Amino acid sequence: MSDIEIARKANKKPIQEIGAKLGISSDDLLPYGHDKAKISESFIKSVQDRKDGHLILVTAINPTPAGEGKTTTTVGLGDGLNAIGKKAAICIREASLGPCFGMKGGAAGGGYAQVVPMEDMNLHFTGDFHAITSAHNLLAAMLDNHIYWGNEQEIDIRRVAYRRVMDMNDRALRQIVCNLGGVANGFPRESGFDITVASEVMAILCLATDLADLEKRLGDIIVAYRRDRTPVYARDIKADGAMTVLLQQAMQPNLVQTLENNPAFVHGGPFANIAHGCNSVVATTTALKVADYVVTEAGFGADLGAEKFFDIKCRKAGLKPEAVVIVATVRAMKMNGGVAKDDLGAENVDAVKKGCANLGRHIENVKQFGVPAVVAINHFVTDTDAEVEAVKEYVRSQGSEAILCKHWAKGSAGITDLAEHVVKMIEGRSAQFAPLYPSEMGLFEKIETIAKRIYRADEVLADKKIRDQLREWEAQGYGDLPVCMAKTQYSFTTDPNRRGAPNGHSLPVREVRISAGAGFVVVICGEIMTMPGLPRKPSAENICINDDGLIDGLF
Template sequence: MAVMANQMTDLEIAQQTKLKRIRDIAESLGLQEDEWEPYGHYKAKLSLNIMNRLSTKPDGKVILVTSINPTPAGEGKSTVTVGLGQALQRLGKKAIVAMREPSLGPTMGIKGGATGGGYSQVLPMDEINLHFTGDFHAITTANNALAAFIDNHLHHGNGLRIDPRRIVWKRAVDLNDRALRHVVVGLGGPAQGVPREDGFDITVASEMMAVFCLATDLHDLKQRLARIVVAYNMDKQPVTVGDLGVEGALTLLLKDAFKPNLVQTVEHTPALVHGGPFANIAHGCNSVIATKMAQKLADYVVTEAGFGADLGAEKFLHIKSRLAHIRPEAVVIVATIRALKMHGGMAKDELHTENIAALQAGLANLQKHVETIQAFGLPFVIAINRFVTDTDREIKTLIDFCDMQGYPVSLTEVWEKGGEGGIDLAEKVLHVIENETNHFAPLYDVNEPIPEKIRKIARIVYGAKDVEFSAKAQQQIKQFAEFGWDKLPICVAKTQYSLSDDPAKLGRPKDFTITVREWKPAIGAGFLVALTGDVMTMPGLPKQPAALRMDVDENGNAVGLF
């Protein structure tokens, strides 16, 4: 919801909230003294031994929160996720919120923060949005340690016969830094290494992040790290981390970060905030270990997947659910009238004015995302995340549309009212869980040929006419089959702003073709990345980055984090 003149900002609300000590939150979950490790007064790391102690306990029900295609107008998916968790707690349900950690790239770039908003936030928001418990620093360090091991191997004789022109592992930094997209390393003579081209990914787009978030335990983490393909040798055969023999060292660097982080919401609902892969490049979900642990600690787990149902939700349902054996009980599809008006052709600077025609035109985008969730066989509820600029006529138009289509819908006011503003949504979600049939099933079988898997995603989820492959992508498909990689799920890297691979095509485009220009095998993570459009793995900063509004006051308090 937009901030009115007499209302506090998200940061002000967060700073004025009286938090409970993390011991109280841990005890509310029934955790034993040796199962949590405090990081200050309001954050804790949770022991992996919890999973062993609670192994026979039935899993809690998972509720997935997704949305329509995002716009600069904002959707508030994280805010609804937190608000729904708080509402379930108000209804007497034992609930946990499970979310991703924010990346410093978007935080310093466009968003300014990503921990929910208003009276539906995870706290302490300033710490979570900045360094938190150091997880991303550990992942970045592991990523760059691997890069150092590769270059060291070249320098000391290259026993694996790595082709320096075919090293695919990049360095990483968790910032938007376009100057690092393409670099040259090893300059300065024989003592400085072997000169070669290199580049940086943002940490949240790296395979190291994806591996971290999909591992089920430390043993699985080490095995996944060993499978990462870092280069190809002179015979064009893959070279892995296991070939370098450094998977143990990388696991050691990640062992503490791998423990899920426990925090709380404004209303003291427990929250596990852990991992953070981008959804337009990677799979866009919080860590498997945090979600599975949340299922053991609560009866209801409210989690979100990045961007719209065409990206995060599709990847949650095809990659994370399949790997972790998670069967979501229901999906919440977040929509805002502001965003729907933009999808209907309205300019951002005009959104404060009523425009029923633009809203009606934009409803096609919402309908497509509903159809996608229906295709997976899942019950759903549409959450209208209310903004102060929404008029009564616009709200009625949207609710009437949902009623006419038979879509469960709830007007949600969790930014302004916290859990109280999500009671109706929570009751409707519980209703569909208890009364509607769940026929959840993936849209493709992993044993299908690679082109067929991505065609099913493009046609059913995006509404595309077809998929085209560049000559390079076609050659890679043949190569992947030879290496035995063709039975992996697909992770599409695509613009978040459109159902197509063209960010300018808002609403519900028709008769478009998705073009796969290149593939990136993420064998450690366990999927194949299809690069479409002009999606880049290292974003740049905008002309006026959010960092320009950030500061710290004389008492050490954060300023301008949203």
């Protein structure tokens, strides 16, 4: 049975019943239909003096075409914790339309470890992404309008730093020339589009603590530079107030439910390879006030998602994770060991052992942050006992445990062993979380620290122009910002085809951008794209409405 067929058969409860599990009254929910709602700002403020629950991060090895199932495991673990009698909630990101219609698919989990309503979550949901797109493009329109009507801020139109966004993969819009058509349309210049999930507005929404903080951060966005190289901010063209209005409801976390009717906060969605890859701070911190255990995820592998979760989100929000789950599959181990995707069904213990080096690197990296880690082996029916044991034995050699999880097929019943192990880890109180680098470290030194300690690169390659730009930002007072690495998710290197755990490579930095409102410096490495393209055969070709009026093809 497909994911969408399983989701359709869900026995959903009214969203008010889900809220009641967390002590959220119906008066504090803004319903979107019967099965989803936003949580009111007044309720969020009312619980701030409560003690925090325990925070658990789910991350993974580097993704492979074989699939790893990180969101599925996040959902499954939340259900598993509830099944063993714990008051638990999950916090995940919203799905972007671009990958949903492209190649990656949706973001609601899979099998019997899903969040519902699956179709709504993977499409328009509560309109948050549309609001972010509109707010971002309002600023872009006001910027061009400001230049057109006399350019009071004396913006150098050669140094406009703000692009437009849309929530779709469209390579045709990566580089464009805008304002063509004569005097009435403004001053022609080169520009382009990014995907909405790469927008600084998305990052700001996911890091802001309340509406006042949101408006301040929006005002801090650098949109352009004057001829004297001084920055022009969004507040200089008076866009921050209207942008906040557009984002008022989008700022409120969304509450939905798992297939087992457990609460799920689904809010925000920055990409992990080109942004910081975590759900919103306000959703996570609210969940921690109303649940005893909160399971959240960070995008892609631990080298990107977990590192940014620790060094950006936890640093900025004062979060202290107590346990990490690293998701791996036997199939992915075999791919890292050199087996082609079409041959993954055949037993190959030697390839599993060879491919475990990638998993081992992630275990080492997570431990650098002072948080204990356990490996979740996301089970596939083709896995053999010998292959599973090979992974377990390797993980034991790394000083951790690996637990076989069958939540995709069995729901919470297939993941209670992991849930109980995670509780024991937390009760053991061995976590001593600390970011990888101090805030006062120089920007280039921060890049080098991540490159050498997480990616195991020998050196960072950056030309004088990039180093000078970093020094200039430090002089302007931005030196204490964390860095957000933008690189391929498929490898520790910038070469997506280089699997395993390579050493002795170089990290080329192609460009740096400052997200002054979000509060980090984006470091673009290799050939990463901030506007993805569709694959040769996009998933959209298989998405349709069937004869019964139901959506087919989503996954």
